[in-house]
Amino acid sequence: MNVRTLCLSILYECDATGYEIRRLCVEGECAYFIEASFGSIYPALAKLEDEGLLKSRTEQQSGKPSKKVYSITDAGRAAFIEELSAPLGEDVFRSPFLLFARFANILPRDIVEMRANEHLESTIASHKKLEEAFQQRSSNAADTWVINYGRAMMELAERHMRSHMHELITMARAEPSKDAAE
Numbered sequence: 001m002n003v004r005t006l007c008l009s010i011l012y013e014c015d016a017t018g019y020e021i022r023r024l025c026v027e028g029e030c031a032y033f034i035e036a037s038f039g040s041i042y043p044a045l046a047k048l049e050d051e052g053l054l055k056s057r058t059e060q061q062s063g064k065p066s067k068k069v070y071s072i073t074d075a076g077r078a079a080f081i082e083e084l085s086a087p088l089g090e091d092v093f094r095s096p097f098l099l100f101a102r103f104a105n106i107l108p109r110d111i112v113e114m115r116a117n118e119h120l121e122s123t124i125a126s127h128k129k130l131e132e133a134f135q136q137r138s139s140n141a142a143d144t145w146v147i148n149y150g151r152a153m154m155e156l157a158e159r160h161m162r163s164h165m166h167e168l169i170t171m172a173r174a175e176p177s178k179d180a181a182e
Helices: 003-013 018-026 038-050 074-085 096-102 109-135 141-171
Strands: 054-061 064-072
Touching (some): 003 018, 003 038, 018 064, 064 074, 096 109, 109 141
Antiparallel strands (some): 054 064
């Protein structure tokens, strides 16, 4: 799976502007699937259009610049289904917090406690966002399944942080180290 597959997935269900696709990929419901940066979405859309998998139209807006709206072609629908049918790669989980936690023992306790609390707050916010998505979900059973998977993951992460955060904080240095202060 890659950015092009993600763009096709969004357009499979409805037409969208590049901005709308970018928003869904970076901060919306599609941000949970694969990493898609701002700089990778527009080139992917251009390539998909060049390949005939998408088409675009320009829509005039009153008092605003015109906007480019993308829609998927029949060939794009077939390509999307083919990409989904291919063997999946491994799920990728990257976490700056886990790198931080790995080296908690060399950091001052107040910093570890602060970052651990920030991570817990972030996890709670993500969990809450998924709970809201569950309340507003469509009648699509697959959407419900995916949201429930995310809810379970966030619930477990939140529970782990609440139960074991003190262990991480205890690993930290009681006093700031000389190296950390410099």
